[in-house]
Amino acid sequence: MIVLSNLVKDYKTKGQSVRALHSINLTIPKGQIYGIIGHSGAGKSTLIRCINLLERPTDGKVMVDGVDLTSLPVRQLQVQRRKIGMIFQHFNLLTSATVFENIAFPLKLARKPQAEINKRVTELLDLVGLTQHRDKFPAQLSGGQKQRVGIARALANDPSVLLCDEATSALDPQTTNSILALLLDINRKLGLTIVLITHEMQVIRSICDQVAVIDGGQIVESGKVIDVFLHPEHPTTREFVEQVSDSSELGEVLEKEKAAGTHQVIRVTFLGNITYEPVLFETIRELGASFSILQGTISRMKDMPYGQLIVKIEGNDTQVRQAVDTLRVRGLEAEVI
Numbered sequence: 406m407i408v409l410s411n412l413v414k415d416y417k418t419k420g421q422s423v424r425a426l427h428s429i430n431l432t433i434p435k436g437q438i439y440g441i442i443g444h445s446g447a448g449k450s451t452l453i454r455c456i457n458l459l460e461r462p463t464d465g466k467v468m469v470d471g472v473d474l475t476s477l478p479v480r481q482l483q484v485q486r487r488k489i490g491m492i493f494q495h496f497n498l499l500t501s502a503t504v505f506e507n508i509a510f511p512l513k514l515a516r517k518p519q520a521e522i523n524k525r526v527t528e529l530l531d532l533v534g535l536t537q538h539r540d541k542f543p544a545q546l547s548g549g550q551k552q553r554v555g556i557a558r559a560l561a562n563d564p565s566v567l568l569c570d571e572a573t574s575a576l577d578p579q580t581t582n583s584i585l586a587l588l589l590d591i592n593r594k595l596g597l598t599i600v601l602i603t604h605e606m607q608v609i610r611s612i613c614d615q616v617a618v619i620d621g622g623q624i625v626e627s628g629k630v631i632d633v634f635l636h637p638e639h640p641t642t643r644e645f646v647e648q649v650s651d652s653s654e655l656g657e658v659l660e661k662e663k664a665a666g667t668h669q670v671i672r673v674t675f676l677g678n679i680t681y682e683p684v685l686f687e688t689i690r691e692l693g694a695s696f697s698i699l700q701g702t703i704s705r706m707k708d709m710p711y712g713q714l715i716v717k718i719e720g721n722d723t724q725v726r727q728a729v730d731t732l733r734v735r736g737l738e739a740e741v742i
């Protein structure tokens with residue numbers, strides 16, 4: 406478990422002080438994939454780098470698995486840091502070392518015997534799917550393969566935490582998906598806690614359990630991805646949710662509804678297997694009304710199927726009210742918008 410308490414970070418440049426983090430409080434449960442999302446300059450990199458003290462916080466505490474890193478002398482901090490792996494947007498590989506040597510590097514630093522290094526690197530190459538590329542140099546690899554080397558290297562010392570600093574931002578969408586699938590696989594196989602920072606809601610939606618939204622150096626909203634995603638409260642969160650839903654034309658339809666003084670547009674949210682059942686259709690038909698779909702998403706959030714439909718009910722106010730009530734009784738979320 407990672408606990409950040411009252412974390413403050415000030416950068417001092419040319420006699421001026423910039424507060425990058427304002428009293429951050431965050432608890433990241435063990436074994437979770439925890440996403441931190443924010444716009445450029447929000448403080449994401451600073452926050453993730455404070456977790457392993459690559460940046461030393463100006464104030465506050467960083468507890469990782471019960472150890473207060475901020476209170477440790479340098480030697481002990483080095484030992485504790487081996488339990489925290491990190492991967493980077495631009496991979497940070499040693500360009501003149503082979504894939505094998507890059508992965509072996511942290512094990513050499515930890516003075517492991519050569520036989521153990523060979524065994525461990527072989528296992529890691531297999532885990533990240535790079536066995537055939539072990540003797541290549543980074544320049545001979547694709548971006549996705551380079552990030553796989555980064556991941557294997559970060560896992561070499563068998564850490565309990567993996568920090569991902571915009572790990573997929575330099576990759577195309579398909580490669581991004583394959584790296585996210587690998588992170589999910591590692592999280593499941595090794596029970597590793599993963600903290601990732603990103604500016605893409607798609608990344609959060611694909612693999613994270615919980616999310617925190619950072620804005621101006623403060624956490625403005627946090628919680629389970631599914632809750633934050635379906636009921637975003639802070640304007641910044643809403644912007645990020647918009648990234649993955651196409652509601653651009655909805656505003657116009659709602660304006661027309663408002664002008665006509667009718668209240669027939671409802672939002673219906675499905676979670677889990679009910680997503681694939683004809684509950685909406687049957688409910689509206691039973692009421693003797695009909696409906697048209699104005700907008701809809703059927704997708705998955707990590708493993709959970711979900712759907713959200715904006716529908717216009719062709720019926721009177723009583724029918725709309727009854728539809729909302731019945732849908733709720735049948736296990737869907739429904740509201741007039």
Ligand SMILES: Nc1ncnc2c1ncn2[C@@H]1O[C@H](COP(=O)(O)OP(=O)(O)OP(=O)(O)O)[C@@H](O)[C@H]1O
Binds near residue numbers: 417443445446450
């Ligand atoms: N070394 C530094 N010296 C001075 N100010 C810094 C330094 N690093 C970051 N900052 C400032 O701290 C704030 C947060 O920066 P940070 O890099 O953490 O944001 P970010 O959310 O990771 O942005 P990006 O997505 O663009 O990397 C910004 O105002 C930035 O200008």
